[in-house]
Amino acid sequence: MPPDYVGKVVIDNLPLLLEGFWITIWLSILSSLISLVLGTVIGVARIVPFRPLRSFGTVYVEFFRNTPLLIQLFFFYHGLPRAGITFSAFESALWSLAIYHAAYVAEAVRAGIQSIHRGQMEAARSLGFSYLATMRYIILPQAFAIVIPPLGNLFIALLKNTSLASTIAVAELLYQGEVLDSRTFRTFEIFTAVGILYLCLTLPLGGFVNLVERRLARAGRGA
Amino acid sequence: MGNWAVFGDTRTWIFLGNGLLVTMQVALAAIILSMVFGVLLALARLARFPLIHYPAVAYIEGIRALPVFLLIIYVFFASARLGAQLPVEWAVVLALTVYTSAVNAEIVRAGVLSIEKGQVEAARSLGLTYTQMMRYVVLPQALQRMIPPLVSQFITLLKDTSLGTVIGLLELLRRGEIIYRGTYQGRVNNNPIESLLVVSIIYFILCYSLSGLSLRLERKLAVG
Numbered sequence: 001m002p003p004d005y006v007g008k009v010v011i012d013n014l015p016l017l018l019e020g021f022w023i024t025i026w027l028s029i030l031s032s033l034i035s036l037v038l039g040t041v042i043g044v045a046r047i048v049p050f051r052p053l054r055s056f057g058t059v060y061v062e063f064f065r066n067t068p069l070l071i072q073l074f075f076f077y078h079g080l081p082r083a084g085i086t087f088s089a090f091e092s093a094l095w096s097l098a099i100y101h102a103a104y105v106a107e108a109v110r111a112g113i114q115s116i117h118r119g120q121m122e123a124a125r126s127l128g129f130s131y132l133a134t135m136r137y138i139i140l141p142q143a144f145a146i147v148i149p150p151l152g153n154l155f156i157a158l159l160k161n162t163s164l165a166s167t168i169a170v171a172e173l174l175y176q177g178e179v180l181d182s183r184t185f186r187t188f189e190i191f192t193a194v195g196i197l198y199l200c201l202t203l204p205l206g207g208f209v210n211l212v213e214r215r216l217a218r219a220g221r222g223a
Numbered sequence: 224m225g226n227w228a229v230f231g232d233t234r235t236w237i238f239l240g241n242g243l244l245v246t247m248q249v250a251l252a253a254i255i256l257s258m259v260f261g262v263l264l265a266l267a268r269l270a271r272f273p274l275i276h277y278p279a280v281a282y283i284e285g286i287r288a289l290p291v292f293l294l295i296i297y298v299f300f301a302s303a304r305l306g307a308q309l310p311v312e313w314a315v316v317l318a319l320t321v322y323t324s325a326v327n328a329e330i331v332r333a334g335v336l337s338i339e340k341g342q343v344e345a346a347r348s349l350g351l352t353y354t355q356m357m358r359y360v361v362l363p364q365a366l367q368r369m370i371p372p373l374v375s376q377f378i379t380l381l382k383d384t385s386l387g388t389v390i391g392l393l394e395l396l397r398r399g400e401i402i403y404r405g406t407y408q409g410r411v412n413n414n415p416i417e418s419l420l421v422v423s424i425i426y427f428i429l430c431y432s433l434s435g436l437s438l439r440l441e442r443k444l445a446v447g
Contacts, residue, residue: 015417065430066382067423067426067430069382070388074400074415078415078419160289160292187300188301191300202288202289222282
């Protein structure tokens, strides 16, 4: 039997790794969409002129930013079934990722909103816009342009954090790597390949975020 | 309401307290090591000499783009395959150091680049060497600007020590898991909600006081 060349194990099992790769992408997209919506609502809640909502927003953001994601994942997967609410492994990962990153999205959105000049809010209100209408049509569209780079970085962070889903046996990229490793014992090749697959996603995304950031900085100077 | 009985037992708190100690030791070791390597990497990236500059760029950009959890798994399994199984504490410290050094390097670099060029020119024209200029002029000022992002990175690191749970590091979360899964002290608690809540409150207090410390430190340095 001829000796295997380096990387053969990866080539042979590429379909399995790619299966995990797609689940990683899918999980990232879905949970980032949820966290975007949830985070925007909480970010707005943190600055509305209504104290109970503001307090709720602050507690949410501080709690989730100061506790590990893995706890939330275990909470969904081990904890909630005890209360009669059962999520599949994928759903547990989806929701815990969304809820955790929503706290960071909220902070980014809040910073974006607060960077919009106060005069805009005052002008819209004096034109007869309600508070919510002002947010919806005047403030948020402008804030989102400013917030795109930090949101992009958050998406990358979320994508990397989907690897935690392997701990509850979601068949994403790292999980498939671990399966292959236990089957073949070719640790270096397999996890290096897994790393390269993550880089295939995160490096282009990071480059794109940098590009947008520079464009926006230039546009900001021009204005 | 709920199954809290196990938390009425002092032994449970000693058990968790020892886990907290492991969490803090691992985090502290990784923080110190990643600061040292972070500064070195930042200086390497700032250097003009291509054989120093480009490897530093590759390391920083490559490592930052990887999941820290992959690094933990990699270090743990790879060291086992090499027949030099690292103790789990050191596997976690090593992986967190590898990752956080790259992040810290970027924070340090941004801090250094935020110092106006005039200061560098002034220091050089006063006859300071590059090392002296970095040591006495640039780094002390840059440090103040680096504190908020560094502390938030340390909080991330502290939270990431919980990933050690997966490879059997007996830190805080792992011990919480032991309490709610299977038998603990001869009884079955099966109380994941209660246990995870207790553990997350301990993490919260730890991380939240760290961010408070950052504010105080900033103010202190701003005066000095």
